[in-house]
Amino acid sequence: xxxxxxxxxxxxxxxxxxxxxxxxxxxxxxxxxxxxxxxxxxxxxxxxxxxxxxxxxxxxxxxxxxxxxxxxxxxxxxxxxxxxxxxxxxxxxxxxxxxxxxxxxxxxxxxxxxxxxxxxxxxxxxxxxxxxxxxxxxxxxxxxxxxxxxxxxxxxxxxxxxxxxxxxxxxxxxxxxxxxxxxxxxxxxxxxxxxxxxxxxxxxxxxxxxxxxxxxxxxxxxxxxxxxxxxxxxxxxxxxxxxxxxxxxxxxxxxxxxxxxxxxxxxxxxxxxxxxxxxxxxxxxxxxxxxxxxxxxxxxxxxxxxxxxxxxxxxxxxxxxxxxxxxxxxxxxxxxxxxxxxxxxxxxxxxxxxxxxxxxxxxxxxxxxxxxxxxxxxxxxxxxxxxxxxxxxxxxxxxxxxxxxxxxxxxxxxxxxxxxxxxxxxxxxxxxxxxxxxxxxxxxxxxxxxxxxxxxxxxxxxxxxxxxxxxxxxxxxxxxxxxxxxxxxxxxxxxxxxxxxxxxxxxxxxxxxxxxxxx
Amino acid sequence: xxxxxxxxxxxxxxxxxxxxxxxxxxxxxxxxxxxxxxxxxxxxxxxxxxxxxxxxxxxxxxxxxxxxxxxxxxxxxxxxxxxxxxxxxxxxxxxxxxxxxxxxxxxxxxxxxxxxxxxxxxxxxxxxxxxxxxxxxxxxxxxxxxxxxxxxxxxxxxxxxxxxxxxxxxxxxxxxxxxxxxxxxxxxxxxxxxxxxxxxxxxxxxxxxxxxxxxxxxxxxxxxxxxxxxxxxxxxx
Numbered sequence: 001x002x003x004x005x006x007x008x009x010x011x012x013x014x015x016x017x018x019x020x021x022x023x024x025x026x027x028x029x030x031x032x033x034x035x036x037x038x039x040x041x042x043x044x045x046x047x048x049x050x051x052x053x054x055x056x057x058x059x060x061x062x063x064x065x066x067x068x069x070x071x072x073x074x075x076x077x078x079x080x081x082x083x084x085x086x087x088x089x090x091x092x093x094x095x096x097x098x099x100x101x102x103x104x105x106x107x108x109x110x111x112x113x114x115x116x117x118x119x120x121x122x123x124x125x126x127x128x129x130x131x132x133x134x135x136x137x138x139x140x141x142x143x144x145x146x147x148x149x150x151x152x153x154x155x156x157x158x159x160x161x162x163x164x165x166x167x168x169x170x171x172x173x174x175x176x177x178x179x180x181x182x183x184x185x186x187x188x189x190x191x192x193x194x195x196x197x198x199x200x201x202x203x204x205x206x207x208x209x210x211x212x213x214x215x216x217x218x219x220x221x222x223x224x225x226x227x228x229x230x231x232x233x234x235x236x237x238x239x240x241x242x243x244x245x246x247x248x249x250x251x252x253x254x255x256x257x258x259x260x261x262x263x264x265x266x267x268x269x270x271x272x273x274x275x276x277x278x279x280x281x282x283x284x285x286x287x288x289x290x291x292x293x294x295x296x297x298x299x300x301x302x303x304x305x306x307x308x309x310x311x312x313x314x315x316x317x318x319x320x321x322x323x324x325x326x327x328x329x330x331x332x333x334x335x336x337x338x339x340x341x342x343x344x345x346x347x348x349x350x351x352x353x354x355x356x357x358x359x360x361x362x363x364x365x366x367x368x369x370x371x372x373x374x375x376x377x378x379x380x381x382x383x384x385x386x387x388x389x390x391x392x393x394x395x396x397x398x399x400x401x402x403x404x405x406x407x408x409x410x411x412x413x414x415x416x417x418x419x420x421x422x423x424x425x426x427x428x429x430x431x432x433x434x435x436x437x438x439x440x441x442x443x444x445x446x447x448x449x450x451x452x453x454x455x456x457x458x459x460x461x462x463x464x465x466x467x468x469x470x471x472x473x474x475x476x477x478x479x480x481x482x483x484x485x486x487x488x489x490x491x492x493x494x495x496x497x498x499x500x501x502x503x504x505x506x507x508x509x510x511x512x513x514x515x516x517x518x519x
Numbered sequence: 520x521x522x523x524x525x526x527x528x529x530x531x532x533x534x535x536x537x538x539x540x541x542x543x544x545x546x547x548x549x550x551x552x553x554x555x556x557x558x559x560x561x562x563x564x565x566x567x568x569x570x571x572x573x574x575x576x577x578x579x580x581x582x583x584x585x586x587x588x589x590x591x592x593x594x595x596x597x598x599x600x601x602x603x604x605x606x607x608x609x610x611x612x613x614x615x616x617x618x619x620x621x622x623x624x625x626x627x628x629x630x631x632x633x634x635x636x637x638x639x640x641x642x643x644x645x646x647x648x649x650x651x652x653x654x655x656x657x658x659x660x661x662x663x664x665x666x667x668x669x670x671x672x673x674x675x676x677x678x679x680x681x682x683x684x685x686x687x688x689x690x691x692x693x694x695x696x697x698x699x700x701x702x703x704x705x706x707x708x709x710x711x712x713x714x715x716x717x718x719x720x721x722x723x724x725x726x727x728x729x730x731x732x733x734x735x736x737x738x739x740x741x742x743x744x745x746x747x748x749x750x751x752x753x754x755x756x
Contacts, residue, residue: 003537003609004575072709193691193708283668292573363541363558500623 004057011351012052018342019436020045023315030331031322036240037314043246044311047303048346054300055177055348061293063181064356066272069281071189074132083136084129090271091128091210094182095121097267099260099305100173100434104166111225116218120174123217124210128183131209135190138198141205141419142410148212149403152219156396159222162453165395167222168461171215172429175207177301178264180349180427183207184356203360204419211426211464250310257305265298304348308435316439324389324447332386332444340382340463341375343437347430350374357420365420365478373474374428377466382437384466385459389445395458399465406468409476417475424471425464433463527626528589529618530749533582534599535563535686535714536611541581547602548585551595554628555586561688564674580686586618588629596752605753612716612753614660616746658748659722660714663729664690665741667709673733673741677715680728683754685715707740716754 023041027033033041070090074083095101101120105113127148134144156164175183187206191199240246272290276282282290323332344350354367354374384398410418437459445456534544541558548556559582587595592615604610661682665673670687677685690710717725726743733739 004578007539007578076708195691195693281668283672285671286668289573359560362560366542501620502623502626503620 005053008053008057009049012049012056015052015345015351016045016049019339019346022338022342023319026319026335027315030335031319031326033315033318036245037318039243039246040240040249041311041315043250044307047250047307047311051300051302051304051307052346052348052351054296055304056300056351058293058296058298058300059181059348059352060355062272062290062297063178063268063293064185064352065282065286065290066268066275067182067185068189068192069279070271070275071186072192073189073275073279073281074186075135075190075193080133080136084133087132088125088129090186091125091213092121093267093271094179095124095174095214097264098174098176098179099264100176100431102260103434104170104173111221116221119217119221120170120214123213124174125213127209127213128206131187131206132190134205134209135187135202138202141202141208141415141422142407144209145212145410145418145422146407148209148216149407152212152215153400153403155216155219155223159219161394163218163222165453165457165461167215167218168395168399168464169429169457170218171211171213172426172460172464173434174214175211175426175429176264177304177347177349177430178261178268178297179210180207180430181352182268183210184353184423188356188360198415200360201415201419204357204416204423206423207426208419208422211422250306253306253310254302257302257309261298261301261305265294265301269294301348305431308431312432312436313439316436317443320440320443320445321447322443324444326447329390329444329448332390333383336382336386337379339440340437341379343432344374344378344428344463345371347428347432349427349430350424353424353427361416369474370420370424370471373470374424374467377424377468377470378428378463380470381462381466382459385441385456385462386444388458389441389448389450389455392450392455394454395461399458399461402462402465402469406465406472409469409472413472413475414479417472417478421468421471421475424467428467429460429464433460437463527629529621529626529629530587530589530592530615531618532585532587532592532595532613532615534585534611534613535561535580535582536603538579538581540603540611541583543603544581544583544599547598548583548595551591551598553585553587553595555625557584558582559584559688561686564671564685564687582686582688586621586625586629587615592750596750600752610753613751614658614716614748615750616660617749657719658716658751658754659719659745660716660748661722661725661729661743661745663713663715663733663741663743665711665713665733665739666707667711669733669739669741670711670713673713673729673739674715676728676732677725680724681721682715682717682725685713688712688714716748716751 020042027038074086077083096117101117104120105116130144133139134141156167159167183206184204188203191203194202240249272294276287320332323329323335350371354370357365357370358367387393388395388398406421413421438456441456441459442452445452450456536544538560541560545556545558561580561582563578563580585595596613596615599613600606605613661677663673667689670685674682674685688711690712692708692710695708715725722745726745729741729743733741735742
C-alpha cells in the first residue's frame with residue numbers, strides 16, 4: 001500500500017486507540033454502558049480514525065501551503081497598511097466560518113446572535129492584525145500577552161461568574177481545527193524569508209494572540225449587556241436497538257456537519273483562488289493537488305465531526321454522570337487525569353501543531369516531546385476540573401494563578417517556547433474537548449449535583465491554560481540541558497581556536513608527487 | 520608519524536531516508552563516534568504522476584550529513600545499510616563526497632578521538648590510497664538550484680532521460696541585489712535544491728535536458744551542477 005497513506009492511518013490509529021480502550025475499560029469496570037451506546041461509540045471511533053487521517057493529509061497538502069504562501073507574500077510586500085487590512089479581513093472570515101462559534105452563540109441567549117458573532121469575529125480580526133504586525137515590527141510576544149491578559153482579568157471582575165467560564169471557553173473554541181493549521185502556516189510563512197536570529201521564534205504566537213480576541217470580545221459584551229443567564233442544551237440520548245438504528249443515527253446527523261464544514265472550508269477555498277489569481281504563486285500541477293487536498297480536508301473533517309459528535313458525546317456524558325452520582329465520585333479525579341492524557345492525542349489540530357513545531361525547529365523540539373507535554377498538561381487540567389466539580393471551588397482560584405505563572409514564565413523561558421506554549425493552548429482545546437471532555441464534565445457535575453454553569457464549563461478554559469505552563473517548563477528544562485552540554489564542551493575549547501585551513505587535495509597531490517619523485 | 524597524520528582524507532556521507540528514520544541515522548552516527556553530523560529536512564519525489572496529484576506522491580525525508588575520515592567510510596556505510604535495511608528497495612540512499620579542504624579544528628577533533636588501533640588501520644589505508652584514487656567514480660549527484668515550485672516539472676523532465684528519483688530541499692537566495700544587477704532580470708528569492716543521484720554515464724544527458732527545458736532563461740531559472748560521488752548504497756541502478 002502507499003507509504004504515505006499507511007503512515008497517516010497508523011498515526012491516527014495510534015492517536016485514537018488509547019481513548020477507545022480507556023472508554024471500553026471504564027465501561028467494563030466502572031460504568032456499565034448499554035450496548036447500543038457502545039456500538040455507536042465504536043462506529044464513531046472508526047469514523048474518527050479515518051477522518052483524522054484524511055484531515056491531516058489534506059491539511060498538509062492544502063492548508064499549510066496556502067497559509068505559508070500568503071505569509072510569504074505578506075512578508076515580501078512593502079505596503080504595511082494593505083497587509084494589516086488583509087490580516088484583519090482574514091481574521092473575520094475564518095472566524096465567521098468557524099462552526100463552533102454557532103455553538104457558543106447558543107450558550108449565551110441574552111446577547112443577540114449577530115452582535116456576538118460580529119464582535120467575536122472583529123476581535124479575532126484585530127488580534128490577527130496585531131499578530132501579523134508583530135512579525136514585522138518584532139514586538140515582544142511576552143509583553144503583548146501580559147498586556148492583553150491583564151485587561152482580560154480586569155474585565156473579568158465586572159461580569160457575572162457564570163459568564164466567565166463561557167468567555168474563557170470562547171477563546172479555545174473559536175480557534176478550531178481548520179483555522180489553526182491555516183494561522184500557524186501563516187506565521188511560518190511570514191518569517192520564513194527572514195534570516196535573523198528571531199525568525200524562528202516569531203513564527204509562533206499568532207494562534208495565541210488570535211485566541212485572546214474572542215475572550216476580550218465576549219467579556220466586553222458581557223459588561224455591556226449584563227446577561228442574565230447562560231444556557232446550555234441538555235444531552236438527549238437516543239434509543240439504539242438494531243444495527244439499522246445505528247446507521248440511521250449517523251446518517252441523520254451527516255447533513256448538519258456537511259453543512260458546517262462546508263461553511264468553514266468554502267471561505268478558505270475562495271481565499272485560495274483569490275490568492276492564486278493575484279499572486280500566481282502555485283503551478284498547475286500544484287493547484288490540482290491542492291484542490292484535492294481541500295477535498296480530503298473536507299471529507300476528513302466531516303467524518304471526524306460526525307463520529308465525535310454522534311458517538312462520543314453520549315458516552316462522555318453517560319460516564320460522567322454515572323460516576324458523579326455513584327458512591328465513589330472521587331474516582332473522577334484519577335479518571336480525569338487518564339482521560340485527559342489520552343484524549344488530547346486525538347485532537348486533529350494537535351498533530352498539525354506538533355509537526356510544524358518539529359519542522360520550524362528542524363527537529364530540536366520533536367513531536368514526541370510536544371505530545372508528552374500536551375498530554376501531561378491536559379491530564380492536569382482535567383484532574384483540576386474534576387476537583388472543582390467535586391468541591392465547587394471557583395475557577396478564578398485556578399485561572400488567575402495559572403495565567404500569572406504562565407506569564408511570569410515568559411520572562412525566563414527562550415522566546416520560541418513562549419510562542420509555542422501560548423499557541424498550543426488554543427490548539428489543545430478543540431473538537432475532542434467540546435465533544436468528550438465537556439460532556440463528561442457536565443455529566444459529572446450533574447451527577448454530583450453541582451452548578452453546571454459555574455463548575456463544568458470552565459473545563460475548556462483549563463484545557464487551554466495548562467499547556468501554557470507545561471510547555472514553558474519544557475523550555476526551561478531544554479535551556480538547562482543546553483547550558484549543561486555547552487559547559488561540558490567548554491574544556492575542549494583551546495584547540496578549537498585554531499584558524500588554519502587544511503587543503504586535503506593539495507596534500508594528496510603533494511604526496512603523489514613525492515611518491516613519484518622517489519620512485 | 521606526525522606528517523602522515525595531517526594528510527588524512529575526509530569524506531562527507533549524505534544519507535537520504537524517510538523522515539521518521541532520521542533520528543535512527545543520527546543515533547548510528549553518534550554511536551560510531553563522529554563529532555560532526557547534521558540533519559536537513561526535505562521531500563522525495565515519486566514515480567507516479569497520479570499519486571503525485573492525489574497528494575500521495577511526495578514523502579518527507581531526512582537528509583543526514585556526516586564528516587568521516589576516509590578509512591571509516593565503509594564501516595559507517597555498512598552499519599547504516601544494515602540498520603536501515605537499505606538492501607531492500609525504497610529504504611533510502613546514501614552516498615559519499617570527497618572533501619577537498621577543512622578548517623583545522625575539525626581534523627584535530629577527529630585525530631583526538633582516534634586510538635592506537637585506528638591509527639594502525641589508517642596507516643594501512645594511506646598505503647592503499649594511491650590505488651583508490653585511480654579507480655575513479657561511477658556515480659554523480661546532479662544538483663539543480665531552481666525557483667520554488669518547479670521541482671516537480673524539473674523532475675518529470677529528468678525522468679524522461681533516465682533519472683529515477685530526486686530529493687528536494689527548500690532554500691533561499693541571498694545577495695539578490697547583485698544578481699539583479701548582473702543578470703538584468705528579476706531574481707526570485709525562494710529556491711528549491713533538487714538532488715538526483717545518477718550513474719556517471721547518464722549525468723550528461725540529464726543535465727543537458729534540464730538545462731534545455733528549465734535553464735536560466737526559463738521561468739525555472741535553473742542552475743545545474745554535478746558533484747563526483749565516491750561510494751553509493753541503496754540504489755538499484
